[in-house]
Amino acid sequence: MNLDFYKAFGINVDLAVEAHDIVRGQMGREIPGVVVDREKYENASVTIVKVVEDSAEQLMGKPKGNYITIEAPALRDNNRAAHQQVAEILAQKLASLLDIPEDANILLVGLGNWHATPDALGPRVIDHSLVTRHLFKYAPEELKGGMRPVSAIAPGVLGITGIETAEIIKGVVEKIQPELIVVIDSLAAGSVDRIATTIQIADTGISPGSGIGNKRTVINKDSTGVPVIAIGVPTVVHAAVIAQVTVEHFLEQLQANPMLYQIYKNLRPDFTQEVINNVLQPFAGNLMVTPKEIDSLILNISKVVAGGISMALHPSISAEDYNMYLN
Structure with a gap:
């Protein structure tokens, strides 16, 4: 698939690694102004895409910055050891983007609709996150060294609250004055293989709902006055x-039969797009698909993401300490 297809259906590409592959495939060469590094682990692979020039920003449709993608098919399996390793990789990569003091005040924001499971990742991550800001005031004896004051909110969505999420975040920021915001949200992928197996970390903020056609206020440093790191799945x-x-x-199968393939080649170039448009017409072309086991997938990956965030923000906390504080 090329950029023209995505533009024709108004599909925004949430994952920078997918945007990079699409643009590179269209150009037939590496994208100037983009640096890509890859790392391999036992249960995961990591791709780091750095958009460093304005021209690359325009080509990819992604703001300049760092995009770290962790791909781990084992996240779909009931494999605690693999989940723990992915959480540790997430913690390591998130920590590499942190440019804050050891005692920095941090705000976690779980974006999404807790009533719609595919969109409930953000609130679920907040459920499992280690928040400590209140302990610094009311129970300092419970704190260990290497812990930061962390607070968290799940502000819901416009349809539930009647308030733009960005407005809620701005109000909280003005009150508690964090030095970093970490937002967590559900994303739309360009492949079913990536559902609940891929984690993206970006230091460029986020545009909530853009992957499913909703245009909400961008949450980034410009809009909040605070650096924003976005984590999405x-x-x-x-x-x-x-x-x-x-x-x-x-079509790949048709190519084995030259006669049938030639019949297809003689059709209008926009024939396929027209057929897909007609099928999706009842939903105005904006139909999203999620697997039936999305409930268990969200539960598992929300724990992995929350664990990775907590380990990055509280470097002295072990897995045992993490569970103790949650309980």
């Missing part, structure tokens, strides 16, 4: 993407 895929992939695989 794909939980849905656009139906048009699935349809297009199906067509492409079908």
Whole structure:
């Protein structure tokens, strides 16, 4: 699939690694102004995409900054050891983006709708996160060295609260004056393989809902006055993407029969797009797909993400201490 397909259906690419692959495939060469590094672990692979020039920002549709993608298919399995390793990788990569004092005040924001499971990742992560800001005032004896004051909110969505999420965050920021905001949100992927197996960390902030066609106020340093790190996990895929992939695989099979393949080649270039549009027309072309086991997937990955965040923000906390504070 190329950029024209995504533009035709108004699909925003949430994952920088996917945007990079699409643009690079279209150009047929590496993208000037983008640096890519890759790392391999036992249960995960990491791709670091750095957008360093304005021209690359325009080509990829991603603000300049760092995008770290952790791909771990084992997240779908009931494998505690693999989950622990991914949480540790997440902690390590998140810590590499932190440019704050050891006693910095941090705000966690779980974006999304807790009533809709595919969009509930943010609130679920908040449920499992280690918050400590109140302990510094009311129970300092419970604190260990190497812990930071961390507070957390799950502000809901506009349809529930009637308030733009960015407005709620801005109000909280003015009151507690954090030195860093970490937002967690569900993303839309360009492949079903990435659902609940991929974690993206970005130091550029986030535009909530952009992957599913919702245009909300961007949450970044410019809008909040505070550095923002965004952590996202794909939980849905656009139906048009699935349809297009199906067509492409079908065409691969057709090529074994030159006569049938020639019939397809004689059709109008926009024939496939027109058919997909007609199928998705009842949903105005904006139909998102998620697996039926999304409940358990969200539960597992929210614990991994929360654990990784807590280890990064509280470097002295062990897994045993983490569970003790949560309980």
